[in-house]
Structures are given as C-alpha cells and as structure tokens.
Amino acid sequence: MNAVVLDGFLDETGQDALAALRDALGSARFEVEVIALRTKTIAPCVGCFGCWVKTPGECVIDDEGRDVARSLARADVIVYFTPVTFGGVSSELKKALDRIIPNISPFFAKVQGETHHQKRYAQPPSLIGLGVLPTPDREAEALFKTLVEDNATNLRSPRTAVAVVALDRPDTFKEILHGLVEAVTR
Amino acid sequence: MTQRQALLLVGSPRGIENSTSGRLGGQLLDALERRGLKTQRLHVHEAVRSSQGLETALCAVGTADLMVLSLPLYVDSFPAPVIAFLEHVARSGTSRERAQFALIIQCGFPEKEQNETAIAIARRFASEVGWTWLGAIALGALETYGGSVNDAFDRAAEALAKGEPVPYVPVRTTMPAWLYRLGGNFMWWRVAKKNGTAGRLRAKPYAD
Numbered sequence: 001m002n003a004v005v006l007d008g009f010l011d012e013t014g015q016d017a018l019a020a021l022r023d024a025l026g027s028a029r030f031e032v033e034v035i036a037l038r039t040k041t042i043a044p045c046v047g048c049f050g051c052w053v054k055t056p057g058e059c060v061i062d063d064e065g066r067d068v069a070r071s072l073a074r075a076d077v078i079v080y081f082t083p084v085t086f087g088g089v090s091s092e093l094k095k096a097l098d099r100i101i102p103n104i105s106p107f108f109a110k111v112q113g114e115t116h117h118q119k120r121y122a123q124p125p126s127l128i129g130l131g132v133l134p135t136p137d138r139e140a141e142a143l144f145k146t147l148v149e150d151n152a153t154n155l156r157s158p159r160t161a162v163a164v165v166a167l168d169r170p171d172t173f174k175e176i177l178h179g180l181v182e183a184v185t186r
Numbered sequence: 187m188t189q190r191q192a193l194l195l196v197g198s199p200r201g202i203e204n205s206t207s208g209r210l211g212g213q214l215l216d217a218l219e220r221r222g223l224k225t226q227r228l229h230v231h232e233a234v235r236s237s238q239g240l241e242t243a244l245c246a247v248g249t250a251d252l253m254v255l256s257l258p259l260y261v262d263s264f265p266a267p268v269i270a271f272l273e274h275v276a277r278s279g280t281s282r283e284r285a286q287f288a289l290i291i292q293c294g295f296p297e298k299e300q301n302e303t304a305i306a307i308a309r310r311f312a313s314e315v316g317w318t319w320l321g322a323i324a325l326g327a328l329e330t331y332g333g334s335v336n337d338a339f340d341r342a343a344e345a346l347a348k349g350e351p352v353p354y355v356p357v358r359t360t361m362p363a364w365l366y367r368l369g370g371n372f373m374w375w376r377v378a379k380k381n382g383t384a385g386r387l388r389a390k391p392y393a394d
Contacts (some may be wrong), residue, residue: 010273044231044267046199047258053378057391073392086311088263088303091270097261105388106374108367115295115363121390143310147303150262 001076001185002031004125006068008082008093010038014132017165017173018081021130024177025079028185033071037092040064042099051102057120058102065099073103075125077184078157080148084131084164087143097151104155111153119156126184127152129162130177136166159184192218192346193250194227195243197257197268202229210290210325210339211256217343218252226250230257231267240274248280252288252346253317255308259293263304276315287312288342288352289322296363298326320345321352326359327366334358 003025007018018034025032042065050060059066072078082093089097105118129148133140141164152160161183163176194215198205202212208227215225226246233243247253257264264272289308291301301324312319323342325335338355345353361369378384 044199044265045260047265049377052387053374053383054381056378056383056386056389070392073390074394085269086272086276086307086314088269088307088310091266091273094261094263094266094269098266101261103392107371107387110364110367114297114300115367120388121393140310143303143306147262147307150300150303154262 001029002033002074003077003079003128004071004075005032005034005079005081006093006096007034007036007038008080008090008096009036009132010083010090010092014081014083014167016170017130017132017167017177020173020177021079021081024174024181025077027178028181030077030181033075035068035071035096037068037096040068040096042068042095044095045098045101049106052106056102059099061099065096068096069100069103072100072125073121077128078125078155079128079130080151081130082132084133084137084140084144087140088147089131089144111156114153116154116156124156124158126159127155127157127161128180128184129160130180131162131164133164133166135168136164140164190223190251190347190349191249192223192225192252192254193246194225195230195253195255195268195271196227197230197255197265197271199231199265199267201232202227205258206292207256207258207290210292210323211254213336213339214254214256214290214323214343214346217340218347221343221347223252223347230255230271231265234267234270234274240271243271244274244278244280247275247285250285252286252320252349254288254290254346256290259291259301259304262300263307272311276311279315283316285317286320286346286349287317288320288346290325291322292325292327294327296326296359296361296366298324298357300326320350323352325357
C-alpha cells in the first residue's frame, strides 16, 4: 500500500510530527511519498470546470497541480499534514486540494442524504487528517475534524481518521499517529 | 460622526464583475451605500498575486469598519488564495480594533447547509484576529436567484449598516434536490457534448 502525505506547512515547522508520521506509516508497511507543497508551483483553481468537461479527469492548467492529482488518484491513503489554520487547512495545502477535483466525477449523487459528486475512480483513497497546533485548542480541533470528515465525504474516501497534535506535547505524537494509521488500515 | 466604511472582498477566481460572488457582494454593498456607508471593492485573488496588491489590500482592510467576504464554497472551505489572504491579515495585525466581519457564501449543491463548516472557519478567523463576527448569508445552488434572496440581502444590509448581526431570513428553494441532480447531470453531458468530450466524461486518465 502507498500513502501520499501532502505537507501543507508554509515553512519547516512541524518536522518532528512529520518524522513521527513517517515512522507510523512505515511501521504499517506503507510506501510513503511526502509532497512538500511549498516547493511546488501550483496555480489557483480558476473555477472553469474544464477538468470535467474539456479534458475530463485532468486539470486544464499544466503545472505541478497535475502531478499531485495523479499521485493522489493512485494512492491508497492520502494524508493532510497541515498547521490548523482558523480551524481549517493552510493555504499551501488548500492550493493542492482545490486542484484535485478532476479526480471526482462531475455527475451528482445522493450521499448520506446530501448532494455530492460520483466517484471517478473505483477505489478512492482513504483519508487521514493530521493537524498541528502550537498548543491544544479544543475548538480548533473540533472544526478541523469536521472539515476533514466533510472532505472525506466529497472524496468518497472509504475510511477516515483525524487527529490534531500540539507541538508542545511531542510525547503524544507516537501514540496518536499510530492510532491514526491503524484506523485506516484495520 | 465619521462615515462608516465597508470593504467587499470578492473571493472568486472569476473576479468582481464576472462572478456570482461579485454580483451578490455588490448587491449587498449597493444596499449599504444607500444606507450611508462608504464602500470599496477588492478582488482577493488579484490582491495576493503581488506584494503591491497585497499591501494595497491590507491597507484597505486597515481602514474599513466592516469587511464583507463574498465567495464560492471550494472543497468545504474557501478558495486557496482567500485562505492565503486571511493568513496575511492575521500576520499583519493591521486591521482596526473591533472591525466587523460578515460572509456571503454559495455552494454548487442544493443544500445550503454544506456551507456550515466554511462559515465556522470564517467565525474562527474573526475570533483569532479580534474582529466582531456578524454572521453569514449562505446560499445553495438553487437559491442564488429569486425574491427571497433579495429579501435576505435587504434585511442583511439593514442590520449590517447599524453594526448588527445578519438576521436569519429563510430563503426559498425552487427545485427539489433530486431534480437538481438530474438536471445538473444532463447539463454536464450537454456542455461536454458541445466540447466533443461527452464520451469521455468518465475518463480515468490517472488509473494505474
């Protein structure tokens, strides 16, 4: 199995948590690809829907956003690794997420009582959300979990696991991250 | 008494003139202008493209009493350039004390409830930068046109002009969700047919 980690940090902060994440995924025998989005040229989505109706399944913008979408389409597990930003994800992570809509179908379906999109690929990846905060913050954590779960519904992920770690509590990383990986593999 | 200033931040890639977000935000801003507020419009995507654009935008934020962010829902949240702009605002600390903040958000699904997480993120942002949260007008795909929307905007403008929270105004849907899905699916097929791609709409270019 392979896991693609989308590193949405704007700088090198959070590398200890990333190392612990690599360990946890490695222990579960994942092949791990980490994409440091801050090093990638990914233009903002222009909202043209060309990826659905002009070049179905591929964004019309030819940049590294396409490479990220390709990696995610082939992943067994996607990991959001991001500073929790206003309870959500960072702009660096979001620039990639806005460009992966070619990986879902334009056609609508009723999912859990709401309108969402149909799958493009038969087996969409499971989703792990790993948020990082300087210190524990329950409100931000709850909001981040809700956002990742919403995303999982839209991506049609079969399994989802979300956690937030606090940088001032590195002693907790190992247990939390192993728990996350276990939740999408059991 | 100093004239209150309202700043419209349009967070759609399609800009101020050519987007639903720009049109809806403009409708609210016009209503605020009629109530005596001085107004200004900014396109967020344009602002974050250059350091000069960013500086101008942060300056506008620094002088406004009321910020109205109008945008489409993107993957349950805001478009990336909007998040980048909000990160800049938070880092710069340039806004007025007790500045006020409201949101106009519309999603491409018939259920306006799908905007709730993004609204919570906006509220959290306001709290982190010390702005007063005045609420949101949330619209689904079916609700962007029609009389009840106009009523919601008029009542929102009336409240915001006085510095009060956006009141809840029920916005009527005009089509059941199942019919929206059916019509939407046909629309995608029709557009693709024009592009000569109808037979490839379910293509899997990244399959192993």
